[in-house]
């Protein structure tokens with residue numbers, strides 16, 4: 001028998017819908033006042049099927065929200081220099097309010113150099129070092145979209161990270177690391193774990209808030225989860241499988257995000273919201 005009632009679902013689809021509706025109203029106001037809708041530039045390198053799908057989803061949501069998207073598809077063989085030049089051009093283009101470079105790019109590309117070619121004021125995906133620093137210090141700026149979506153989900157379900165033990169499993173530049181920083185900025189006690197962490201089960205078992213962002217299907221087992229924990233599954237593995245073994249985790253958690261329908265939709269909602277934030281700031285509205 002479970003020691004606590006079965007977990008309540010954190011509905012990312014519903015929260016994302018509300019967030020996109022609010023964003024659409026703000027985008028419409030910009031269009032009304034300036035005669036031009038906010039614009040997100042999307043850059044895709046290569047033809048990775050998952051990336052193609054994610055960029056398509058982002059552009060479709062933009063259209064629904066009254067945000068223009070300008071799409072650029074670059075061949076897989078694009079060099080770092082060519083990609084940097086493209087992103088520098090978009091950074092200087094006054095018609096573009098926000099820029100998204102879909103991750104991952106090919107292994108021959110210096111992805112960090114490419115991200116850094118995005119002007120900080122257009123970094124609506126929150127991937128530059130400037131944005132990371134702002135996140136880390138709790139200063140205004142653009143949040144990395146999935147971590148930003150996680151924080152919005154926690155707020156929507158009245159989970160205050162202050163004083164809680166948060167364990168982030170994963171240390172990627174756009175997910176694990178910034179997720180930990182946002183939790184730290186909200187006064188959680190944060191532990192990062194990764195593929196070389198020893199004694200992972202014991203650390204996971206201490207988490208009041210667990211963020212699974214390791215990129216391995218069902219890597220976190222329910223038996224390791226502290227009864228009553230809040231479990232955020234930020235995994236997006238093929239076949240819409242998360243990083244958490246949902247059925248066993250849901251028996252112990254108090255709140256849990258499903259995959260699909262949890263963190264994923266919020267990633268896109270935050271991207272749109274931050275595109276409108278960028279447009280408002282650039283236009284002085």
Ligand SMILES: Nc1nc2c(c(=O)[nH]1)N[C@@H](CN(C=O)c1ccc(C(=O)N[C@@H](CCC(=O)O)C(=O)O)cc1)CN2
Nearest residue numbers: 054101102103104125145146236260261262264265267
């Ligand atoms: N530049 C970036 N690249 C990547 C990011 C990012 O935030 N910025 N995140 C991930 C993937 N990703 C967005 O790009 C993403 C993944 C999953 C979803 C999502 O909504 N998933 C749905 C299910 C999708 C489906 O039905 O096919 C869900 O979880 O409900 C959105 C965005 C890597 N790259």
